[in-house]
Each structure stands twice: as structure tokens, then as C-alpha cells.
Amino acid sequence: MDQEIDFNSPEIQRTSEATPGTNAAVAQYVQPTHMYRNPPPQIPTGTVTRSLDHDAPVVASTSKYTATYISATGCRPGMFVGAQARENQDALRFELEESRDGPVANLLDAFFPFPKHDGATAPNRDILKSLAKYYRKTPRPSALNNGQRKTLENGWTDIPHPRVHKSMLEARIIKALVPILNEIISYRGLSDRRVTIDRQQNPIRTFAGGTLKPDIFLWGKGTPAFPDATGVPSPKTPTAAERKVLSAEDKNAIDQEPPVDWRWCIIPIEVKTEKSRHESKDQAMYQLGSYVREVFAAQPHRRFVPSLMFTESTVEFFLWDRAGVVFSDAFDYHREAAHFCDIIGTIVSWNDEALGFDTNIQFQAGDRLRISTRSGAYMVDTLAPLITQMYNIRSHGSTCWRARRSNVSDEHTYLIHDTWSDNWVDTHFVRQKFELVRSRHRLLTPAEWVSFEPIQTSFTVSGLPPSQRFVDNVNSNRRLVGKSSTSLDHGRSVWRYKGGECVPLEKYNSIPELVSALRDVVQELKILFLVCKMMHRDITLWNIYIHRGTNGESRGFLMDFSHAAYLDGPTIYPRSGITPGSQVFMSRHALGQRLPTHCDDLESVYYLLIWIVASHTGPDTPRLGFTHLPQNLKYWMDNNHAAVSHSKNYHLDAEKSTIQVQDGFLVLEPLTAKLRRFFGACRNPAEMTDPRQDFQEFLGYFEETLQSMLRKRTHDDSNNSDGGDWARTPEGVGKNPWPDNKAPEDLERDGRRVKK
Numbered sequence: 001m002d003q004e005i006d007f008n009s010p011e012i013q014r015t016s017e018a019t020p021g022t023n024a025a026v027a028q029y030v031q032p033t034h035m036y037r038n039p040p041p042q043i044p045t046g047t048v049t050r051s052l053d054h055d056a057p058v059v060a061s062t063s064k065y066t067a068t069y070i071s072a073t074g075c076r077p078g079m080f081v082g083a084q085a086r087e088n089q090d091a092l093r094f095e096l097e098e099s100r101d102g103p104v105a106n107l108l109d110a111f112f113p114f115p116k117h118d119g120a121t122a123p124n125r126d127i128l129k130s131l132a133k134y135y136r137k138t139p140r141p142s143a144l145n146n147g148q149r150k151t152l153e154n155g156w157t158d159i160p161h162p163r164v165h166k167s168m169l170e171a172r173i174i175k176a177l178v179p180i181l182n183e184i185i186s187y188r189g190l191s192d193r194r195v196t197i198d199r200q201q202n203p204i205r206t207f208a209g210g211t212l213k214p215d216i217f218l219w220g221k222g223t224p225a226f227p228d229a230t231g232v233p234s235p236k237t238p239t240a241a242e243r244k245v246l247s248a249e250d251k252n253a254i255d256q257e258p259p260v261d262w263r264w265c266i267i268p269i270e271v272k273t274e275k276s277r278h279e280s281k282d283q284a285m286y287q288l289g290s291y292v293r294e295v296f297a298a299q300p301h302r303r304f305v306p307s308l309m310f311t312e313s314t315v316e317f318f319l320w321d322r323a324g325v326v327f328s329d330a331f332d333y334h335r336e337a338a339h340f341c342d343i344i345g346t347i348v349s350w351n352d353e354a355l356g357f358d359t360n361i362q363f364q365a366g367d368r369l370r371i372s373t374r375s376g377a378y379m380v381d382t383l384a385p386l387i388t389q390m391y392n393i394r395s396h397g398s399t400c401w402r403a404r405r406s407n408v409s410d411e412h413t414y415l416i417h418d419t420w421s422d423n424w425v426d427t428h429f430v431r432q433k434f435e436l437v438r439s440r441h442r443l444l445t446p447a448e449w450v451s452f453e454p455i456q457t458s459f460t461v462s463g464l465p466p467s468q469r470f471v472d473n474v475n476s477n478r479r480l481v482g483k484s485s486t487s488l489d490h491g492r493s494v495w496r497y498k499g500g501e502c503v504p505l506e507k508y509n510s511i512p513e514l515v516s517a518l519r520d521v522v523q524e525l526k527i528l529f530l531v532c533k534m535m536h537r538d539i540t541l542w543n544i545y546i547h548r549g550t551n552g553e554s555r556g557f558l559m560d561f562s563h564a565a566y567l568d569g570p571t572i573y574p575r576s577g578i579t580p581g582s583q584v585f586m587s588r589h590a591l592g593q594r595l596p597t598h599c600d601d602l603e604s605v606y607y608l609l610i611w612i613v614a615s616h617t618g619p620d621t622p623r624l625g626f627t628h629l630p631q632n633l634k635y636w637m638d639n640n641h642a643a644v645s646h647s648k649n650y651h652l653d654a655e656k657s658t659i660q661v662q663d664g665f666l667v668l669e670p671l672t673a674k675l676r677r678f679f680g681a682c683r684n685p686a687e688m689t690d691p692r693q694d695f696q697e698f699l700g701y702f703e704e705t706l707q708s709m710l711r712k713r714t715h716d717d718s719n720n721s722d723g724g725d726w727a728r729t730p731e732g733v734g735k736n737p738w739p740d741n742k743a744p745e746d747l748e749r750d751g752r753r754v755k756k
Contacts, residue, residue: 088210088293089286092393096289098639099324099394100282101482107328108317110479111306112343127341130187134158134180135337143313143332144274155334156180162274162313170271173312174198174215177271178235181216184344193222194348195232196269197260202237204260207297207391214291216269217260218348224362225301225352227382229258262298266355267307267347274311284309285318285325292320293393300389300399300418301361301369303457303490304477306347315340319482321356322397322420323474326482353457356477358490360455370406371416375451375494378403378414387415388504388542396420396488398542398560402502412496415447415545418455420474420488421562445524445557446547447502450494457490491562497547505544505556506612510619511667512709514612517546517556518605519702524558525601526695529567535596538563539604540582541611565596583644584611584636591645598691599679602698606675607636607648610659613672618664630660652680671705 128135140155141162149162158176181196196218203211221229237260243251258264268291272284292305304321314330333340353359360372369380380401388400399418404410455472470476472490475483508514521544528534536543536558543560583591587603590596614630635647651659661669678698 088290089283092286092289092293093282094637094639095392095394096286096324099484100285100326101324101484102327103316103329104326104482105329107319107326107479107481108331108343110481111317111319112339112346127184127187127345128337131180131183131341134183140334141313142335143311143330152332152334154337156337159334160312162311170215170273170276171200173271173273173310174200177310178216181218181344182235184341185348188345188349190348192232193220194266195219195235197233198236199260200271201239202260204262204294206294212291212294214268215271218266218269219260219264220266220348221258221264223352224364225299225355225357225359226264227363227367228365229264231256231258233257233260262294265295265298267305268292268295269307270309272309272311274313277309277311285327288318289320289325289393292318293391296320296393296397297389297391299357300386300401301358302356303358303455303472304356306356308347315343317343319478320393321474321477321484322393322395322488323484323486324394326478326484358455358457358472360492369401371401371403373416373451373492373494374453376408377406378416378494379406380416387502387545388417390542396538396560396562397490400559412498413502414450415495415497415502415559417493417495417559418490419560419562420490422486422488446500446549446555447495447497447545447557447559450496452491452493455490455492493560495559500547500549502545502547504542505546506541508546508619511665512706513546513554514619515668515671515702515705515709516554517544518609519699519706520556521558522602522605522695522699522702525605526699529598529601529691530695533567535565535567535598536561536563536601537565537590537596538582539601539608540585541608544608567596583638583641584633586641586644588645588648591641591648593641599694602694603679606672606679609668609675610672613661613665613668614659615662616665617662632659652676667709668705670708671701674701 135154135156137153138155138157140152142150142152143162156176160172160176175198178196178198182191185191185194185196196216198215199217200213200215203213204217206212219233220226221232234254234257238246238254243254246254268288270284270288270291272280277284288307288309292307295305296302304319307318307320309316309318310333311330313332313334315333316330317328319326331339362370362372363382364370364379367382369382371378371380378401380403384402386399387402388398390396390398397418397420401416403414403416405412405414457470457472457476473487474489475487478484505514505517508517521539525536528536538560539558543558544556545559546554546556548554585604585607587600587607589600589603611633614633632647632651636644638644638647661672675698678701
């Protein structure tokens with residue numbers, strides 16, 4: 001039935017809880033001692049910045065550091081090109097410090113439910129017989145247990161004893177392990193499609209443009225989860241020095257081997273000495289995680305990634321997913337040799353689904369991907385880069401492909417968007433509701449929503465039917481062991497548009513196009529709230545797109561409604577344990593897990609604009625590296641949401657806070673100053689009682705900026721100027737996309753009666 005939308009209703013009024021103002025605790029969060037201990041960094045050479053207090057002098061940089069960070073459409077802010085391996089591991093520590101679970105005592109039993117026996121008395125001794133040259137009667141000390149060691153009668157002969165730390169190198173362990181692992185693969189009859197490779201001296205190119213050297217690389221092929229490959233690589237990749245002494249024939253044979261690349265990685269394996277594993281504590285785990293991150297980046301259809309960590313005595317099992325990492329107890333693979341062989345044999349024998357691949361996405365001939373959905377099958381050219389892809393492990397895993405319908409004549413281009421969320425039921429409802437309003441009022445959003453579906457998968461757990469299907473879920477993928485506090489579900493939505501191209505916001509061609517796209521998004525948020533009684537709650541650089549039409553027009557629009565909320569009642573932040581959005585762009589209200597207000601999404605738009613003007617140097621130019629981000633922005637990346645909220649409160653106090661604006665964005669200083677004053681004046685949500693007026697004021701600032709730029713363009717044209725930033729801007733950019741006969745105010749009045 002129809003229902004009157006009352007903006008003075010108790011449900012809406014309950015969203016007006018006061019936000020605590022700054023207090024004596026602010027200072028400790030403005031410069032938190034648990035994070036950035038070094039003094040504020042210098043800005044890269046050649047970058048001119050200016051603070052938002054408008055009175056500070058221009059600051060020229062002196063640093064020679066020129067690293068850039070990867071586009072936010074490829075990662076959450078914080079993962080950077082040019083970073084050293086240890087810096088990447090520290091970034092992972094920052095990312096995963098509150099989302100690691102272990103050691104979990106029964107994790108191994110859940111994934112490898114085999115009886116544990118001493119290697120000499122195990123019932124499946126056949127595999128040990130085939131490994132007799134590697135495993136035999138040879139006394140050796142056991143793994144350290146409660147500070148004590150026992151003497152074992154049997155062991156893997158070539159692996160060093162744990163008491164020779166001073167002379168032992170990890171390379172000796174790797175050299176001994178690789179042939180053992182490959183012998184187990186051979187015993188399983190999989191040598192034509194699986195091989196473990198010693199890569200400790202051979203770097204592999206990373207998504208960020210750097211290199212990493214995983215100790216052992218389990219390579220695989222032979223299923224639709226992997227690209228085509230002929231043959232298998234050698235177990236030992238020769239170094240550049242070793243290649244110099246090879247014959248021409250041997251060099252040619254090696255060159256004909258398939259590449260050792262992350263796209264063919266089944267699992268990465270890290271090797272440490274027992275001593276270094278103990279002394280490094282979690283650092284070894286983050287080193288292993290840096291390899292896993294590359295697997296996720298190279299295999300966007302990967303749902304989770306298993307991995308192993310060896311010492312000379314023990315092995316640990318890790319499972320990485322979008323909620324973090326869970327890991328097992330370490331067990332002595334000399335004492336429990338048969339169980340160790342079963343674990344390795346099981347991993348190399350797992351099918352694609354058990355390895356963590358989404359079987360709805362499969363490689364086809366011609367290096368193309370076929371994505372099967374309820375709305376049809378789509379083809380993706382894998383040679384074309386993904387539109388959006390998250391580079392970090394713990395995230396919503398947002399991934400967007402550009403696709404065409406398979407074997408169907410269709411002039412539309414499709415966007416297939418994957419993400420992990422804890423709120424799919426509401427997501428589906430919110431999107432349907434918005435589409436109803438969009439079609440009723442013929443809103444000019446360029447992309448049309450086609451379908452949504454939760455991804456289905458299956459897994460085997462004792463007591464459950466092996467063929468039972470489940471929604472792809474973090475806790476089910478962990479075999480219901482080591483449960484995550486935020487059980488994310490995997491969902492896929494399909495969008496389509498006709499003509500032109502869609503790009504993420506960060507691919508803006510000019511400042512006018514950037515401002516115009518943000519103006520369009522605010523218009524969409526206004527209708528979403530005033531007409532549909534909904535909020536997006538996840539405004540980020542990778543959830544806003546720009547559609548460039550064939551007629552020269554450019555429009556911004558929202559994607560990924562996986563955290564959207566319907567405000568017909570007391571909706572709480574968060575609904576089931578996860579705070580919506582990225583903390584970099586989250587409003588203070590959302591960070592405090594309070595009832596949502598209409599200003600939350602607007603505040604996120606402001607933080608997004610600040611991130612761009614402070615960390616970009618202009619359109620089509622490098623971004624600042626993490627080391628050189630303004631200190632204010634670094635605080636916004638803290639996992640402590642209270643610290644982020646207080647830092648943002650401090651930032652919005654114009655009398656205390658400054659932030660550096662890159663020289664290419666000085667034209668936006670008036671806009672950022674007005675928006676900051678807007679939130680400074682509205683810090684107490686109890687004062688924000690007129691959503692329509694607040695939206696109109698916020699939009700007005702963007703319209704003023706666009707009109708100012710348009711006047712400057714007209715002036716430049718009349719004076720035969722080169723056009724500046726407008727030179728790259730089509731004529732259609734900056735025009736209001738809303739129809740003249742249906743202004744947003746009319747939509748608000750019409751929308752007071754909408755279907756519930």
C-alpha cells in the first residue's frame with residue numbers, strides 16, 4: 001500500500017542524536033602515538049601544496065622520493081607503487097591486525113580430516129614407501145614443545161635439524177622440500193598439471209609494478225579456473241647467473257615453458273627457520289600475506305586462498321579471505337609424516353571450488369572469461385584491465401568487469417560488479433526501490449540496474465550433505481571453524497549502459513568533469529534520501545563512476561548498493577557487526593555506529609573530495625605515496641574508528657586544522673572551504689532538521705563552482721587562451737542532467753507517496 005513519507009516522523013527525528021563535540025581526548029587522537037611515530041613527511045619534489053586555512057604560504061617540497069600509490073580503483077588507499085617488501089608487510093599488518101584468528105585447534109581437522117599417526121605406524125604407508133629416499137629411519141630432534149624436544153626415530157632426511165640455527169639457511173629447507181612436495185604430486189598422478197617451484201631467487205612481477213620472491217610456488221593448470229598453458233615449468237627456475245652457463249638448447253627449452261605467474265598460483269608457500277619464525281612473530285604471516293594479496297589481484301574470481309608456512313620442523317595452514325585470515329596450530333611433519341603427505345596430496349587434488357575459485361567464472365579460448373549469471377552469460381576480454389579491483393585482502397572485494405552478452409546481439413555494454421557484504425537482503429530491496437523511482441520519474445542515470453544474485457557454492461562438512469548448496473560466505477568457506485565476527489556474503493550485480501564508456505571517478509579527465517560528477521552523485525543521493533528514504537552508506541572512490549556519452553555529455557552515478565539502508569524504522573549502524581564503507585571516507589556518525597542521518601553520505605562526499613585534492617597532483621598525474629600523504633589523511637586510515645572520528649572532528653574545526661592541497665587543485669579551494677564550513681556548522685546532527693535545505697545548500701556549492709569554471713572558460717575562449725583544464729573537457733560536461741520539466745524539487749513532492 002502507499003504510505004505518506006513524513007520527514008518529521010519519530011523515525012526520522014531519532015536520527016538526530018547529538019555527536020559528541022571535541023574534548024580533552026581529541027589531542028591524543030589528532031596525533032595518535034600508536035601509529036605514526038615519525039615526524040610529518042616531506043612532500044615529493046616538484047609538488048606545490050597549500051593548506052586549507054587559505055592564509056598559509058605555498059609549501060614547496062624538498063624530498064626526492066617520487067613513489068606513487070596505486071589508483072584507488074585498484075585498492076583501498078594505503079597500498080602503494082614503489083613500496084619495499086617490508087613496507088607492504090607493514091601495510092598488511094595495519095590492515096589485518098584486528099582480523100586474524102588463530103591458532104585454531106580444529107582447523108586442520110576441518111579441512112584435512114585424516115587420522116593422525118606416527119609416520120612409522122600410519123595405515124597408509126604406501127606413500128611413505130614411495131618416499132623412502134626422503135623419509136627413513138634417522139634420529140632427529142622434534143619440534144619445540146613447551147620448551148622441550150624429543151628424539152624422533154624417523155624424519156625427512158635432507159631437511160636440517162633445528163639445533164643448527166647459526167649455520168642453517170632457509171634455502172636448505174626449500175631445496176629439500178621442493179622434491180618431496182613434487183614426489184607427492186607424482187604419487188597422486190598430477191605431475192602433468194601441478195608442480196612446486198623454488199622461486200626464492202627469482203622475482204615475480206606484482207600488481208603494483210614491483211616484484212616479490214615467494215619461497216615456494218605451487219603452480220597449476222588444467223581447469224577452467226586457469227588460462228591455457230602448454231606443459232609445466234621446471235621445479236627450479238634458473239637465476240640470471242645460472243642461465244649464463246646453460247647451453248643454447250637448455251635455454252630454449254626453458255624459454256618454451258609456461259610462465260610462473262600469479263595467474264597460475266594454487267597456493268604460495270613461505271619457509272622460515274624455527275628460530276626466525278619464533279622471533280619474527282606475526283611478520284612472517286604478513287610476508288606470506290603479501291603473496292596472497294597478489295594471488296587475489298591476479299585471480300579476481302578467487303574467493304579465498306589457502307597457503308602453508310614451513311620451518312625445518314613444523315608446518316602451519318592458513319586460509320585468507322575477505323574477512324582476514326585464520327590459521328592452524330603448527331604440527332611436526334616429521335613425527336606425523338603420513339598426515340603431512342595427506343595434507344599436501346589433498347591440496348594438490350582439490351577441485352577449483354575447494355581451492356577457492358568461483359566456478360561461475362571460467363576461462364574460454366582466446367584468453368576470455370565467461371561469467372554466468374541468472375540474467376545470462378557474459379564474455380570478458382581478459383586482456384582489457386578490470387574497471388575496479390580491490391588490492392587489499394580484507395575488504396569488500398569490489399571487482400567490476402566490462403562485458404558483452406555471450407552469443408546474443410545486444411548493443412548494450414554490461415558492468416558486472418562483485419562485492420562481499422553482510423546485508424544482501426536489504427541491498428536487493430534498496431536497489432529495487434530506487435529503480436522503481438528512477439523509472440517512474442525518468443531520472444537520467446546513465447547505467448541501468450539489471451539483476452542481483454548471491455553467489456552459490458558448496459562445501460563438505462561432517463554431518464552435512466556433500467552436494468548441498470550454500471550462499472558463498474566467509475564462515476562456510478572456513479568450514480564453520482574459526483568463524484569471522486563479520487560473516488560476509490558474496491553477491492553479484494549486473495548493470496548496463498548504451499554507448500560511450502564508463503570509468504571510475506578517479507579516471508576523471510579534468511577538474512570540471514570531477515566536480516560535475518560529484519554534483520550528479522549528490523543529486524542522486526538527494527533523491528535517494530528524500531524520495532526513497534534510503535542512504536547509500538558506502539561513498540568511495542571506487543563506488544562512483546563517470547559515464548561519457550557519445551554526445552559529449554559526462555555524468556556521475558553511484559554503484560555498489562551493498563551497504564545501502566532503508567530508513568523506514570530505526571536502522572542501526574552497523575546492522576550485524578560491520579561498519580559500512582571505508583573508514584577513510586566514513587562520516588563521524590557512521591564511525592561512531594550511531595543512527596544514520598541525511599548528512600552522512602554528504603560528509604563522505606566531502607572527505608572523498610579532500611582525499612583527491614590532497615593526494616592527487618591533478619588529472620592524469622601521479623598520486624602521492626603513502627609516506628608523503630598529508631598527516632591528517634594518514635590518521636583517517638587508522639583501524640581505530642574512535643581515533644578517525646576525533647581526527648575528522650578536529651579537521652572540521654577550521655581554526656585548528658589545516659590540510660595541504662596540491663597545486664593542481666587550487667581552483668577548488670573555495671569549494672572545499674565552503675563544504676568544511678557547512679559541516680563545521682552542522683556538527684551536531686540535532687541541528688540538521690531540514691534535509692531538503694541541507695541538500696540544496698550542499699548542491700549549490702558545486703553549482704557555483706561549475707558556473708565559475710564555465711565563466712572562466714568563456715573568458716579564456718574570448719581571449720584565445722589555451723583553455724587550461726577545460727581543454728580536455730567536452731562541451732557537455734557541467735550541464736545539469738536533470739530534465740527541465742522534472743526538477744528535483746518536483747520529484748520530492750511527487751515522492752511523498754511511494755510504494756512501500
